[in-house]
Amino acid sequence: MAFTLVQAAHSKIDIKKSVFIGFVTAVAGRPEALAEVARLRVEHPNANHVCWALLAGGHSGASDDGEPGGTAGLPMLNVLRHQDLEQVLAVVVRYFGGIRLGAGGLVRAYTDAVAQALLQAEKIELVATTTLCAAVPYALEGPLRRLLQQNGATLGEVTHGEMVSMCFSLPLVAAPAFRRDANEACHGALQWLDDATEEM
Template sequence: MQEQYRTLAHEGVHETEINRSRFLCALAPVADEREAQEFVARIRREHPTATHNCYAYVLGADASVQKASDDGEPGGTAGVPMLQMLLRREMRYVAAVVTRYYGGVKLGAGGLIRAYGGVVGEALDALGTVTRRRYRLATVTVDHQRAGKLENDLRATGRAVREVQYTEAVTIEIGLPDADVPAFRAWLADTTAGTAVLELGGEAYGDA
């Protein structure tokens, strides 16, 4: 698995005008190809009279899925530069749709490439990105007497507490970078006088 990747902070739209053509770049974080395609379809419905609705999206922490469409613009002048901008910025799980309203002035192939790639870059700057880092899911089981203090200590030391369940004992699910596991195991034993049990699970990604 990749150690980390960047994605979009939130959905949004950025608009710019180039030689009288309006370019609106809509960006959204998407979990899978279905969400990406639904986002593209929604933006197209919102702009039925637009000259073009070109798109690109990148899925997978390792960018294993990459799609782009010129939607009637000359081949390679819209979707590909949009996709290249997403990849250059190391963006993952992101869909971009650039809606163009033609203003009567032709931009030429070079102008189109700069416009479509550029408006995606501007939109990323305007909306902001977040970094997701790989971590190990871990479950700490502890008695009720120590649970409250342990949970507070975990949060105070910046641990990502994901879930807390109270049954006969208390289980606290956290996220740990792999490199931190040995030190965390020692800290946990010291903090709980060896009474807590640590179980390691699978891997996931979370906010850096």
């Protein structure tokens, strides 16, 4: 079971005159994550290091940003993995205070900055969803919309042509039962427009 974050959270810890500011936020993938890292670099132009870790399926990665190898990005990534997080970016901005912490001290500092930020963050289960598209006669638009609402589906694009076409997403595990219920409710007049596409 994987989780993501409802909203961004941050932390700030001081260790031997160095300041570590931790940020955690939900992201869709690497491009969004790198844009967030770039934003934090602009926001903290005098920081010595802006290290990050990303868990987002095939987009995962980590950066020590000039810290000794393996002392920042990887420990941060391990915190995310330990908490079963997915589609989450962790960034730690460091202002160096002049006292070296050593490899062990750096690992603890970066780990703690992320862990402290995650303590402030509300987590939510990441549910696999699927998108379905269907067309119905105008008379059945209302009943189908009610069925979508009853099943907690999220309505997307709706077009009105010869028939009403609508796309909607719902939890992947609920899709087979929903298809069956929709077919019954529409008395065979519903046309499925394409195959389901899975997403997280």
